[in-house]
Amino acid sequence: MIKKKSLSPVKLIKYYNLINHNLIYNNKAINRYKKDSFAITSDKANNLEKLRKSIHNIKNCNLKKDAINMVFSDGNPKSKIMLIGEAPGANEDEEGLPFVGRAGALLDKMLAAIDLDRKKVYISNIINYRPPDNRRPTDEEINRYLPFITKHIEIINPKILVLLGSTAMNALIGNEVVISKMRGKWIEKKFGNCKTSVIVTFHPAFLMRQPAQKKMAWIDLKMIRDKKI
Numbered sequence: 001m002i003k004k005k006s007l008s009p010v011k012l013i014k015y016y017n018l019i020n021h022n023l024i025y026n027n028k029a030i031n032r033y034k035k036d037s038f039a040i041t042s043d044k045a046n047n048l049e050k051l052r053k054s055i056h057n058i059k060n061c062n063l064k065k066d067a068i069n070m071v072f073s074d075g076n077p078k079s080k081i082m083l084i085g086e087a088p089g090a091n092e093d094e095e096g097l098p099f100v101g102r103a104g105a106l107l108d109k110m111l112a113a114i115d116l117d118r119k120k121v122y123i124s125n126i127i128n129y130r131p132p133d134n135r136r137p138t139d140e141e142i143n144r145y146l147p148f149i150t151k152h153i154e155i156i157n158p159k160i161l162v163l164l165g166s167t168a169m170n171a172l173i174g175n176e177v178v179i180s181k182m183r184g185k186w187i188e189k190k191f192g193n194c195k196t197s198v199i200v201t202f203h204p205a206f207l208m209r210q211p212a213q214k215k216m217a218w219i220d221l222k223m224i225r226d227k228k229i
Contacts, residue, residue, distance in 0.1 A: 038076050046157045048077065055128050055148050063129035063141060069096035070129060073152070080229045082158035082196075083107075084149065085203060086167040087127035089134050090201045098123050103204040107164075109228040110204065110217065114225035122156055124149065142171050154192035159229045161189075161196045165203030173198070184220050186227075199223060 052072050060065065071088040074097045091101035099107050111117055127137045127145050137145075149171070153161065163169045166179045173182070173189070183200045190196075201220035202213055 005148075017133070027041050031185075038078050040077050044077060044155060048073075051148065051151055051155060055145075058144070061129065061141075061144060063131060065128070065130055068093045069130040070127060071096055071098050072128060073122060073124045074098050074100075076120060077116045077122055077156060078158040079120055079122045081116070081121045081154050081162065082153065083121055083123045083162040083164060083223070084153075084168045084172070085123070085125045085164045087125050087137050088130040090130065093130040098125050099204070102208065106204040106208060110221060114221050122158065124152055126168050136167060142167070146171055150191050153196070154194045157194045160224060160227055161198045162224060163198060163200045165206060168203075169200045173200070183216065184223065186223070197227065 051072075055072070056070055064070075067088075071092050085098060088098065089101050089103070091104070092098055098104070108117070111121065124150050127141060127229075128148070131137050131141070163172060169177065169182060170180055173187070179200060179202070183202065185199065187198050188195065189198050199220060202210075202217050207214055207217055
């Protein structure tokens with residue numbers, strides 16, 4: 001159930017200040033090597049390690065040839081909120097962690113606007129290796145990695161699944177939907193044994209190109225904040 005709350009001008013101004021993409025960014029990748037140890041069950045730890053090895057052992061994938069690192073995940077595997085983006089970029093490939101470039105900095109600010117951070121959510125991508133020149137993954141690449149992200153969702157077993165952008169939405173919901181009509185709505189979906197509430201919102205990189213859509217992303221963020229877990 002979603003609680004309806006009126007948004008005060010002060011809170012709206014605070015939100016826009018937090019996600020202002022015109023801030024000066026450092027082009028150097030953010031160092032997010034994990035310093036926190038999240039106590040998870042041995043079964044979940046083993047399943048995540050098996051999944052990581054399965055992705056590492058994928059055959060006939062051209063993305064792996066030019067990639068520096070496999071980008072598996074970041075955040076808290078115990079979290080009930082999982083976010084899924086598209087694919088790693090140059091900074092992510094260098095660090096081996098998702099969302100560590102400019103889009104990652106904006107994502108952090110978006111999460112902060114609803115009192116979340118990387119210790120309270122879990123983050124991954126549809127694709128685990130960087131596509132050349134940061135291009136969109138092909139349908140063949142998405143289909144190759146789809147079983148792995150589906151298994152990833154099942155292992156984490158989130159109560160809320162946030163799909164960031166059209167690629168994640170189309171891969172996990174279907175190509176027949178468009179993000180402008182799909183965002184800001186809750187749908188119930190199963191991934192293996194995981195039944196979760198899914199919401200689609202804009203990818204941070206898109207918001208950097210189209211800042212007018214921040215107001216719609218704020219609506220989505222409030223829905224995530226107010227969702228009963």
